[in-house]
Amino acid sequence: MSQILIRFLVGGAVVSAFAIIGDLLKPKSFAGLFGAAPSVALATLGLTIATEGASYAATESRSMIAGAIAFMAFASCVSWVMMRYKVSALLVTICSIPLWFGIAFGLKYIWLN
Amino acid sequence: MRIKVDLSVIGQTRWYEYAIRFLFGGLITAVAGIIAKKFGPVIGGLFLAFPAIFPASATLIEKHEKEKKEERGLRGTRRGREAASVDAAGSAMGSVGLLVFASIVWQFAPRYSTWIVLLGDTVAWLTVSVLIWYVRKQV
Numbered sequence: 140m141s142q143i144l145i146r147f148l149v150g151g152a153v154v155s156a157f158a159i160i161g162d163l164l165k166p167k168s169f170a171g172l173f174g175a176a177p178s179v180a181l182a183t184l185g186l187t188i189a190t191e192g193a194s195y196a197a198t199e200s201r202s203m204i205a206g207a208i209a210f211m212a213f214a215s216c217v218s219w220v221m222m223r224y225k226v227s228a229l230l231v232t233i234c235s236i237p238l239w240f241g242i243a244f245g246l247k248y249i250w251l252n
Numbered sequence: 253m254r255i256k257v258d259l260s261v262i263g264q265t266r267w268y269e270y271a272i273r274f275l276f277g278g279l280i281t282a283v284a285g286i287i288a289k290k291f292g293p294v295i296g297g298l299f300l301a302f303p304a305i306f307p308a309s310a311t312l313i314e315k316h317e318k319e320k321k322e323e324r325g326l327r328g329t330r331r332g333r334e335a336a337s338v339d340a341a342g343s344a345m346g347s348v349g350l351l352v353f354a355s356i357v358w359q360f361a362p363r364y365s366t367w368i369v370l371l372g373d374t375v376a377w378l379t380v381s382v383l384i385w386y387v388r389k390q391v
Contacts, residue, residue, distance in 0.1 A: 143282045150281020151274040154305055158273050162265065165256040167313065167335050168389075171342020172381040174309055177353045180300040181374065182281050184357060185366055187288075193362040195293050200357035202297025207354055210301045211347035214340045217310065221337035225329075228314040228336040232307035243298045251294050 142190070146183060153182040175210060205246035213239040253389055264316050273305045280304035301350055306343070310336045345388060349381030 161173030180203060187196045213235050220231050280302055288296020314332040321328025353373045360369050 143285060146285045147278035147282040151278030154277025154281070155270060155274045158277075158305060158309055161309070162261045163257050163259065165258050166253055167338040168342040169255055169385055171339040172346035172349070172385055174306060174339060174343035175346030175350050175381070177300070177350055177373070177377055178277065179281050179284060179302070179304070180353065180357070181370065183285060183300065185370060188361065188366045197358050197361045198293040199288060199297030199300060200354045200361065202294050203300040203354035204351055204358065206298040206301030207347050207351040210303055210350060211344050213303055214306070214344035214347060217306070218337045218340035218344060221333050221340065225333070228310035228333070229307055232310050236303070239303060247294065247298060
C-alpha cells in the first residue's frame, strides 16, 4: 500500500513538473515535446529497479517501446483531427484513447508474446 | 524560430487545473505499478507511455488560447483548437524520444547503475526530441 502511495505522489509530482515546463514554453510545437516526456517512467523505474530488479525494469521498458509507438499514433491522430474538424480537444483526446489501446496491445500480441 | 519562456501562463492556470494533472499523473503511475504486479511487466510496461494527462493538457491549451483571443474581443475557438493541434504534433515528435528512452533502459538497465541509466536516458530523450523538432522546422 505504501509503495502505491509513493508511486502516486512521485508520479503526480513528476508528471506535473513536465506539464508545467511544457506550459511555459513557446512555440507550442516545441512545448508539445514535453507532452511526450517519460514522466511516468522516470517516476517509477528507479523504484522498480530497487524492488523488482533491473531485468524486470528492462522487460517493462521493452513494452514501453510499444506504448511509445501507440503514443505517436495517438498524438498524430489528435493533431490531424483537430486541424481538420471543429471538435473540442477533450472530445478528440478521449475518443482517441482506444487507438492507443489498440496499437499498444496489438504490438504486444505481435511482438512481445 | 526562437524558443521562449512565457511566465504569464502561471497566472492563467487555476489551482484545480494543476490538481487535475497531479491527480491523473499520480493515478496512472500507481495504476501502472498495480497492473505490472497483477499481469506482469510486459503488460505493465505498456502503461509507462500511456497518454494519461494528454486530455487535460490539450483542453487547458485550447482554453487558454481561446481566453487570450477573447480578451481582445475576438472569437478564439479556432485559435484554441489550432494551438492544441500544434501541441499534439509536438508530442508526436517527442514520442520518438520516448521510444529512444525506453530502448536505452531495455538495453542498459541490467548492465549499468540505475542513476547512470536514468540520467543518460533523460538526456537522450531530450536530445532526440529537440533534434527531431529542429529538423522538422527546417524542412
